[in-house]
Amino acid sequence: MGATLALTAVLVVLTLSLYQRCDQYAPTAVHFTVANFFAAAYIVADTTVIIAMTLARDDVVQTAYRAAIAVLPLALAAYFFVYRCMRQDGWPSRRLLVACYSLGLGGAILPWVDSPYLIVASEQLTITRANIFLDYGAGAGPFFAACLAVFAVVSYRILRHAPARKSTGISLVTGFGFAVFILCGIHDALRELGLSLLPLDTLALAGVLFQTFACAVMVWHYSLTLGEQRSHHAQLRSVTDRANRDALSGLYNRCYFEEYMSRAGAQARGGLLFVDLDHFKTINDDYGHITGDRLIKTVAGCMCEATRERDVVCRWGGDEFVVLLELGAESEHTHPAIERLVRALDQTRLDGLDGLKLSASMGYAEFENGQWREALDRADAALYEAKRGGRCRVQIAC
Numbered sequence: 001m002g003a004t005l006a007l008t009a010v011l012v013v014l015t016l017s018l019y020q021r022c023d024q025y026a027p028t029a030v031h032f033t034v035a036n037f038f039a040a041a042y043i044v045a046d047t048t049v050i051i052a053m054t055l056a057r058d059d060v061v062q063t064a065y066r067a068a069i070a071v072l073p074l075a076l077a078a079y080f081f082v083y084r085c086m087r088q089d090g091w092p093s094r095r096l097l098v099a100c101y102s103l104g105l106g107g108a109i110l111p112w113v114d115s116p117y118l119i120v121a122s123e124q125l126t127i128t129r130a131n132i133f134l135d136y137g138a139g140a141g142p143f144f145a146a147c148l149a150v151f152a153v154v155s156y157r158i159l160r161h162a163p164a165r166k167s168t169g170i171s172l173v174t175g176f177g178f179a180v181f182i183l184c185g186i187h188d189a190l191r192e193l194g195l196s197l198l199p200l201d202t203l204a205l206a207g208v209l210f211q212t213f214a215c216a217v218m219v220w221h222y223s224l225t226l227g228e229q230r231s232h233h234a235q236l237r238s239v240t241d242r243a244n245r246d247a248l249s250g251l252y253n254r255c256y257f258e259e260y261m262s263r264a265g266a267q268a269r270g271g272l273l274f275v276d277l278d279h280f281k282t283i284n285d286d287y288g289h290i291t292g293d294r295l296i297k298t299v300a301g302c303m304c305e306a307t308r309e310r311d312v313v314c315r316w317g318g319d320e321f322v323v324l325l326e327l328g329a330e331s332e333h334t335h336p337a338i339e340r341l342v343r344a345l346d347q348t349r350l351d352g353l354d355g356l357k358l359s360a361s362m363g364y365a366e367f368e369n370g371q372w373r374e375a376l377d378r379a380d381a382a383l384y385e386a387k388r389g390g391r392c393r394v395q396i397a398c
Contacts, residue, residue: 027091031081038075042068053132062123065134066111069119073107076150083158110143119143246315248293249300257314257322266370271325273338274379275303278359278391280319287353295358298348306344307337322376327366338364338394361386365397 045068052060077100084092111119121137244256252260261268277299284292296319303313303321312324325337341362348358363382367375378397386395 027085028082031078031085035075035078035082038071038078041071042075045071049132058125061125061132062134065132066120069111069134070108072147073104074101076147076154077101077104079151079158080154083154086158107143110139115139249296249315251300251304251321252312252314254314254316254322257312257316257324260312261324261372264370264372268370268372269366269368270327270372271364271366272372272375272379273323273325273341274316274363274376274383275321275323275341276361276383276387277319278361278387283356287356291350291353294350298350299345299358299360302344302348303341306341311337322379338362342394359392361391362394363397364394 045064048064049061049068052058052064080100081092081097084096114120114122116122116137118137118139120134120140122135124135126133126135244252246253277295280292280295283295296315299321300313300315303323307313307323308326310326314322314324316322323341342360345358345360350356361383363379363384363386365375365378365382375397382395382397386393389395
């Protein structure tokens with residue numbers, strides 16, 4: 001009984017996780033867990049009957065026996081919805097839910113009413129050498145036969161739809177678990193009808209075994225789902241990263257930079273450094289566009305190494321770059337970052353082109369209260385002032 005309750009708790013946790021993740025199998029998992037809950041109630045009641053028999057507590061036997069019979073139609077209702085959810089890959093209609101569970105609830109009430117025409121005729125007990133039975137009424141036979149028929153039909157249909165779409169191993173485990181549960185269910189139903197094959201109840205033991213397989217399947221599915229989600233998120237990150245980055249330099253592109261600055265909001269503050277490589281067109285004309293591309297890549301790597309991790313480096317277009325420098329407590333804290341970048345560019349060389357001298361003109365402007373566009377215009381104007389002043393210099397905007 002302890003194992004049954006523990007396995008039920010595990011199923012509940014796994015089902016809630018699938019439900020929160022909006023997993024496509026969440027509807028099936030929810031009704032499967034509900035069916036397991038009723039199965040656990042049956043196992044607890046059946047175990048209570050055995051204990052009460054040992055203690056000669058006939059009143060407890062009566063109550064537990066009736067409870068075990070009462071959960072059968074409710075479990076079958078949940079079992080039916082497992083099949084429905086497997087077949088249609090979604091939640092069943094509310095009308096069908098209300099109708100089926102109302103029917104199951106009606107069947108669950110019948111064992112508590114004593115009548116020679118219903119399931120239980122009286123409070124007398126029939127005790128045999130191997131087991132104990134209630135004093136069944138005329139309705140007991142049709143009741144157990146109907147439960148057996150519904151159980152067999154739904155089980156057959158579930159097994160037809162059970163081949164898992166994810167793994168052959170899951171399909172085999174699911175099929176074996178259902179097969180054991182079906183055979184034990186048929187055995188105990190026939191036993192209640194007076195056709196005993198084995199001198200003991202097997203459904204409770206089969207329920208524990210089936211719950212074990214169910215937990216294994218749920219864990220297996222959950223691990224596969226997490227793996228698929230990780231793969232999907234990795235692919236999504238890869239696609240997003242490609243869309244946000246410049247293909248040649250590997251830096252963020254202009255579109256991403258503008259979106260990033262817009263998301264920063266009205267509280268954003270910082271410094272914008274506008275960088276333009278000097279005489280880049282001449283380098284392309286003299287050395288070729290392949291060399292120009294190598295130069296762009298080299299400069300991009302140099303800028304990433306010279307800036308801080310919290311700074312954002314962007315290729316604005318062509319041979320132009322924009323760097324967002326985060327301001328410290330004082331504005332002067334950004335100036336060392338600019339100086340590092342100037343030194344790094346001055347020391348940059350291309351393999352095989354020792355005679356190529358690289359320099360850049362830069363314009364710098366600071367902003368507060370999210371006014372980055374205005375600061376970018378000022379940095380751009382400062383950049384062109386640096387070019388007019390002889391290039392290879394940094395101009396601070398007013």
